Amino acid sequence: MIIHVTDQAGESHELEGLDGWRVMEVIRDWGLNIKAECGGALSCATCHVYVDKDWLDVVGAPSDEEEDMLDSVGDVRANSRLSCQILMSDALDGLKLTLAPSAAKD
Amino acid sequence: MTTEITTDVVVIGAGPCGLFAAFELGLLDIKCHFIDILDRPGGQCAELYPEKPIYDIPGFPVVTGQQLTDNLMAQIAPFAPEFHFNRMVNSIDKQDDGSFRLATDADEIFHTKVVVIAAGGGSFQPKRPPVDGIEEFENKSVFYSVRKMDDFRGQDVVIVGGGDSALDWTLNLQPIVRSLTLVHRRAVFKAAPASVNKMQELVGEGKINFLTGQIAKLDGENGQINHVHLTTDAGDLSVPATRLLPFFGLTMKLGPVADWGLELNDNTIVVDTEKFETSVPGIFAIGDINSYPGKLKLILSGFHEAALMAQAAKAIVSPGERVVFQYTTSSTKLQKKLGVA
Numbered sequence: 001m002i003i004h005v006t007d008q009a010g011e012s013h014e015l016e017g018l019d020g021w022r023v024m025e026v027i028r029d030w031g032l033n034i035k036a037e038c039g040g041a042l043s044c045a046t047c048h049v050y051v052d053k054d055w056l057d058v059v060g061a062p063s064d065e066e067e068d069m070l071d072s073v074g075d076v077r078a079n080s081r082l083s084c085q086i087l088m089s090d091a092l093d094g095l096k097l098t099l100a101p102s103a104a105k106d
Numbered sequence: 107m108t109t110e111i112t113t114d115v116v117v118i119g120a121g122p123c124g125l126f127a128a129f130e131l132g133l134l135d136i137k138c139h140f141i142d143i144l145d146r147p148g149g150q151c152a153e154l155y156p157e158k159p160i161y162d163i164p165g166f167p168v169v170t171g172q173q174l175t176d177n178l179m180a181q182i183a184p185f186a187p188e189f190h191f192n193r194m195v196n197s198i199d200k201q202d203d204g205s206f207r208l209a210t211d212a213d214e215i216f217h218t219k220v221v222v223i224a225a226g227g228g229s230f231q232p233k234r235p236p237v238d239g240i241e242e243f244e245n246k247s248v249f250y251s252v253r254k255m256d257d258f259r260g261q262d263v264v265i266v267g268g269g270d271s272a273l274d275w276t277l278n279l280q281p282i283v284r285s286l287t288l289v290h291r292r293a294v295f296k297a298a299p300a301s302v303n304k305m306q307e308l309v310g311e312g313k314i315n316f317l318t319g320q321i322a323k324l325d326g327e328n329g330q331i332n333h334v335h336l337t338t339d340a341g342d343l344s345v346p347a348t349r350l351l352p353f354f355g356l357t358m359k360l361g362p363v364a365d366w367g368l369e370l371n372d373n374t375i376v377v378d379t380e381k382f383e384t385s386v387p388g389i390f391a392i393g394d395i396n397s398y399p400g401k402l403k404l405i406l407s408g409f410h411e412a413a414l415m416a417q418a419a420k421a422i423v424s425p426g427e428r429v430v431f432q433y434t435t436s437s438t439k440l441q442k443k444l445g446v447a
Contacts, residue, residue, distance in 0.1 A: 037227055037358055039403075043154040046357065068296050071268045072355040074235030074320055076291050101236040105373070106359050 001093035005049075007032055008099050017088040023049070024084035027099070035105045040084040045069045047083045048076075048103045052096035059086055059095070073102035112217040113139045114423045116208055117187075117224055118195050121149020123393030123408030124224030125178040130416035132185030133432075133440055136423050138222075140189045141210060143229040147189065148175035150226055150394075153356060164406055174405075184445045190214065194229055198366045204388060220419045223375060223384070223391040224408070227358030235266065235352045237321050246329030248350045252279070260284050262346050264334045266321060267353030273297035275351060276305055280314055287315040287345050289336060319343065324350070363395070371397050381418035382411045388422055390415045 001019070005027055006012045017026040024047040027034045035046035042065055051059050056079055062070065066085050070076050080100065086092070115131055115138040117124045125147060128138050146152055151160075151171030159168045169177070193212035198221060200206055208216040232250030234240060240248060252258065252275055263283045265276050268290040274297075276288050288305065295302045308314045319338030326332045334347045360373050369376040369385035374397035377383060382398075383390050392415050393408035401407070420429055434440045441447030 035357075038150070038154045041155045041158050043158060044355075044357065067292075067294070071291065071296060072233060074237070074266070074352070074354060076320065102233075 001088060001090065003088075003092070004094070004096040005032060006096075006098040008101055008104050009033075017092075019088055019090070021088045022084045023086040023088060023092075023095070023097070024082070026088065027083060032099065033105055034083070034099060034103050036084065036103075042066060042069060042082065042085060045073045045082060046103055048073050048100035049081055049083045050077055050098045050100055051079045051081050052098070053079060055092075055095050055097070058091055073100070075100050075102050107213070109214045110217065111139060111214060113137060114218065115139070115220045115222060115419060116141060116206075116216050116218040117222045118142075119149060119223065119225040119393070119395075120144075120147040120189060120191075121224060121226050121393065122151055122174055122178055122405050123226075123412055124149070124222070125175070125182055126409050127222055127224060127392060127412040127416065128182040128185055128187040129178075130413045131419060132182065132187075133434070133443060134416055134420045134429065135443070136416070136419060137185070138187050139216065139218075140187055141193060141195055141208075141216075142189070142191050143194045143231075145191050147179055148172065150358075151175050153230055160405070162404065162406065184443060194362065196362055198389070200386065200388070206388065219388070219423050221389045222415060222419070223363065223389065223395055224393045224412075225363060226394045228360040228363060228373070228395070229358065230356040231359045231361065232352075233354035233357045235321055235354060237324055240324060243324060243326060243329055243331050243350070247326065247331045247348060248324070248352070250352065252351070255279065255282065258283055258349055261349045263287070263349045263351065264289060264345055264347040265351045265353065266290070268292070268295040268297060269353060269355065270297045270301065271353040272351075273301040273305055275353070276314065277301060277308075280308055283349075285315075285346075286313075287317060287347070289317050289319055289321065289334075289345075291318065291320050293318055315345075317343065317345075321350075321352070374401075377411075380414065382415045383418060390419065 003015050015030045024036050037046045038044040114136050117138050117140050120140045120142040156172040193210045197209045258279050259282045262285045264287045266289045309316045319336040322337045323335040324331050334345045336343045375391040377391050377396045379398050392411040394403045438447050
C-alpha cells in the first residue's frame with residue numbers, strides 16, 4: 001500500500017507502507033524530514049502531519065491524549081494529526097498528508 | 107566564582123545508559139560525575155515518558171520510565187556518583203597530558219581523564235514556535251522561561267500555552283505586569299484545574315485576556331517586540347506586546363556536542379564497537395547518541411555499550427593495572443563494593 005507525503009519543502013513522495021506500521025514509521029523509514037523523537041510513545045508532537053481533507057473521515061479524529069500533545073506545537077490546524085497514532089491498513093491505501101513544520105529535524 | 111572539580115570520569119547525560127555506566131565503572135573502582143541539563147535523573151525516560159510502560163528491558167516484563175530510573179539510581183547508589191543538574195557542557199578541550207577540561211554553563215570546570223557522552227538525542231531545549239524571525243527577539247523580549255520576574259514588571263506580556271508552565275506564570279506574573287494575554291489554541295487546558303479556575307476568575311474580573319489562537323507573526327525591531335499577530339477562529343488579531351513567553355515544552359537538540367570536534371553521522375557520534383570510543387581517544391559515546399553499523403536505539407544496547415566502554419575507560423584511568431574479569435554473583439570483592447558482602 002502507498003501513501004503520498006508532501007514534505008516541508010513542498011516536495012511530494014510516494015512511500016510504500018506495510019499493514020500495521022505506524023504512518024510515522026513509514027515516513028521515518030523512508031528518510032523524510034521527521035523528528036519523531038519519542039519513537040511513537042505519544043509523548044511528543046514531533047511527527048505532526050496535516051491530513052489531506054479527502055482523507056479526514058477515513059483517518060478519524062485525534063484522541064484526547066493526542067490533542068493534549070498537539071498543544072505542544074504552534075502550527076496546529078483543523079486537520080492536524082500525530083502520524084505515530086495512525087496505523088497503516090488497506091483502508092489507508094493512497095493516504096495523502098503533509099509534514100508540518102514542527103515535525104522537522106533541527 | 108568558578109568551581110573546579112577533578113575526577114576520573116565525567117558522564118554527560120543522566121539517562122538510563124549514563125546511569126548504568128556508573129555501575130559498570132563503579133565495579134572497576136572508577137568514580138564519576140554526571141552533568142545533565144534536566145533537573146533530575148532519567149533523561150528521556152523521566153522527561154518524555156515517566157508513566158509509559160517499557161516492555162523490552164531484559165528481566166522486566168514491564169517497567170515505566172520512572173521505575174527504571176528509580177531502580178538504576180538504587181543500583182548505582184553504592185558507588186555514590188555525584189550529580190550536577192540544570193547545566194550544560196559548553197566545551198571539551200583535550201589537554202597536553204591527555205586529560206580533558208570541560209566547562210559548563212554553570213561556571214564549573216571539570217578536569218577528567220575520561221569523558222562519556224550519554225546524551226541521548228542531545229540536550230532538552232525549549233520548543234521554538236514556528237514563527238519567522240523569532241530568533242532575533244529571543245532572550246531580549248521573547249523568553250522560554252522566567253529567570254527574573256522583574257524583567258516582566260510593567261510590561262505587556264503575552265503567554266502562549268495550555269500546560270502548567272503557561273498557567274502558573276500567568277497567575278504569578280499578573281500582579282506585576284501592565285497587561286497580560288494568555289493565548290492557547292483551544293479552551294481545553296492540560297494544566298492543573300485549580301490554576302485554570304484561577305485564570306478564568308482573572309479573565310472574569312477583566313484582569314487578564316484569554317484568546318484561543320496561535321502565534322502567526324511578531325512585529326518589532328532591534329530584538330524588541332511590539333506586537334504579536336495571532337491566528338484565531340474569529341480571524342487574525344494583533345495584540346500589543348513587549349514580552350512573549352511561549353511554553354510548548356521541551357525538545358531534544360544536539361546542541362554543543364556538534365562543536366566538540368567529534369566525527370558525526372546524521373546528528374549522532376561515530377564510535378567503534380569494541381570500546382564505544384569516539385574519533386577522539388578518551389571520549390566515549392554510549393546510548394542513543396552514538397552510531398555504528400547495526401546500531402539499534404534501544405536501552406538494552408546502551409547497557410551493553412556501557413559495560414564495554416567501562417573496560418576501556420579503566421585502561422585510561424589506571425594504566426598498566428591488570429583487570430580481572432569478575433561476576434557480581436561470585437566475587438566477594440565486587441560484592442563488598444556493592445555493600446552486600
